Amino acid sequence: MIVKVNLPINAYEIKIERGVLSKAGKELNLNRKVMIVTDDGVPSKYSEVLSAQCLNASVFVLKQGEESKNLDNFAAIEKALLENGFSRKDCVVALGGGVVGDLAGFAASCFMRGIDFYNIPTTVLSQVDSSVGGKTAVDFNGVKNIVGTFYQPKKVLIDPDVLNTLSDRQKANGLVEAVKMAATFDAELFEEFEKVERFEDLDIEYVIGKAIQLKADVVEKDEKEAGLRKVLNFGHTLGHGVEAALQNTDAPLLHGECVGMGMTVMCDEDVKERIVKILDMLKIPSTYSFDFDEALEAVTHDKKLNGKTISTVYVSKIGTYEMIDMTPDELAERLRKLLG
Numbered sequence: 001m002i003v004k005v006n007l008p009i010n011a012y013e014i015k016i017e018r019g020v021l022s023k024a025g026k027e028l029n030l031n032r033k034v035m036i037v038t039d040d041g042v043p044s045k046y047s048e049v050l051s052a053q054c055l056n057a058s059v060f061v062l063k064q065g066e067e068s069k070n071l072d073n074f075a076a077i078e079k080a081l082l083e084n085g086f087s088r089k090d091c092v093v094a095l096g097g098g099v100v101g102d103l104a105g106f107a108a109s110c111f112m113r114g115i116d117f118y119n120i121p122t123t124v125l126s127q128v129d130s131s132v133g134g135k136t137a138v139d140f141n142g143v144k145n146i147v148g149t150f151y152q153p154k155k156v157l158i159d160p161d162v163l164n165t166l167s168d169r170q171k172a173n174g175l176v177e178a179v180k181m182a183a184t185f186d187a188e189l190f191e192e193f194e195k196v197e198r199f200e201d202l203d204i205e206y207v208i209g210k211a212i213q214l215k216a217d218v219v220e221k222d223e224k225e226a227g228l229r230k231v232l233n234f235g236h237t238l239g240h241g242v243e244a245a246l247q248n249t250d251a252p253l254l255h256g257e258c259v260g261m262g263m264t265v266m267c268d269e270d271v272k273e274r275i276v277k278i279l280d281m282l283k284i285p286s287t288y289s290f291d292f293d294e295a296l297e298a299v300t301h302d303k304k305l306n307g308k309t310i311s312t313v314y315v316s317k318i319g320t321y322e323m324i325d326m327t328p329d330e331l332a333e334r335l336r337k338l339l340g
């Protein structure tokens with residue numbers, strides 16, 4: 001399946017196909033210097049398969065984890081590009097999850113004011129979410145994604161087979177973003193999740209393709225996040241709060257897990273029941289123990305704070321959404337429901 005991201009300039013294609021990693025040389029122009037950026041949690045066999053298809057490959061391996069998405073590693077990649085004699089005609093390929101994609105994309109966008117960037121996302125989350133939208137970033141001064149650019153890849157390759165090595169927890173984490181797209185835009189896709197008792201029974205290729213298409217439709221209409229793109233924040237306003245409150249604890253939750261919880265209190269009661277059932281199937285909690293004050297602080301100091309209210313995405317019917325302005329008190333009340 002091919003999803004076209006039809007942007008006025010810098011349009012690109014996302015190809016979703018089992019085994020496409022081993023055909024990357026046919027899909028991408030690798031007949032030049034290629035900097036493959038990956039991390040040490042991504043099985044090295046994937047970068048070996050990719051390197052073998054490049055004329056001249058260098059592999060840059062990051063330490064796995066969000067902590068690697070920083071300016072030091074950005075500088076280290078720029079240095080490697082320079083030392084290996086990369087020119088404007090060469091390219092960078094991200095081969096990994098969202099951490100690798102965001103950092104490698106940012107590095108490519110800045111080297112010589114921008115060299116070709118290809119993305120080969122290898123987690124469900126990066127396949128369904130960060131492969132579309134052109135956002136690149138690093139974390140800085142304790143603030144996530146605060147330094148970055150909008151920079152579209154030349155092409156994205158998605159090989160569902162690479163997910164065979166991904167943990168179940170990481171898979172479920174990424175699927176939440178697809179559930180989010182379904183809940184706000186596509187009742188039929190939502191029903192696909194309701195049909196199965198275990199996520200292993202999902203047609204993952206179909207789900208990923210559908211979710212990407214939905215996100216591409218949104219991004220095409222609002223490339224630089226002026227309005228519509230806010231819908232992608234369904235579940236995120238309160239989810240971020242919980243994520244922030246848990247980040248330095250013994251039992252942190254992954255981003256998608258927090259977003260899943262966040263969705264359950266931003267919808268009507270019957271919608272909530274349906275979302276909770278899917279979260280159960282994904283083995284994701286609907287309530288959790290966290291420091292309430294810390295979470296609320298993170299929510300109300302969020303960059304989306306707009307005067308006295310916060311604009312939030314609310315779902316009263318699956319497949320549709322509305323934007324509702326909520327006061328900090330109302331948000332606190334909803335956040336409290338997530339405490340378990």
Ligand SMILES: NC(=O)c1ccc[n+]([C@@H]2O[C@H](COP(=O)([O-])OP(=O)(O)OC[C@H]3O[C@@H](n4cnc5c(N)ncnc54)[C@H](O)[C@@H]3O)[C@@H](O)[C@H]2O)c1
Pocket residue numbers: 039040041042043064065066069096097098099100102122123124125126129130131132133134135136145162163164165166167170
């Ligand atoms: N640019 C965007 O639009 C966008 C959207 C969503 C998220 N993000 C960013 O993405 C990041 C999160 O991405 P993520 O959830 O992919 O996390 P991640 O990149 O940290 O990957 C999760 C873990 O999976 C491992 N891994 C990756 N592929 C694997 C594979 N095929 N087999 C086995 N292990 C594998 C990694 O080594 C890592 O330990 C965050 O930094 C977030 O800000 C960006």
Ligand SMILES: [Zn+2]
Pocket residue numbers: 129177236255259
């Ligand atoms: Zn998200």
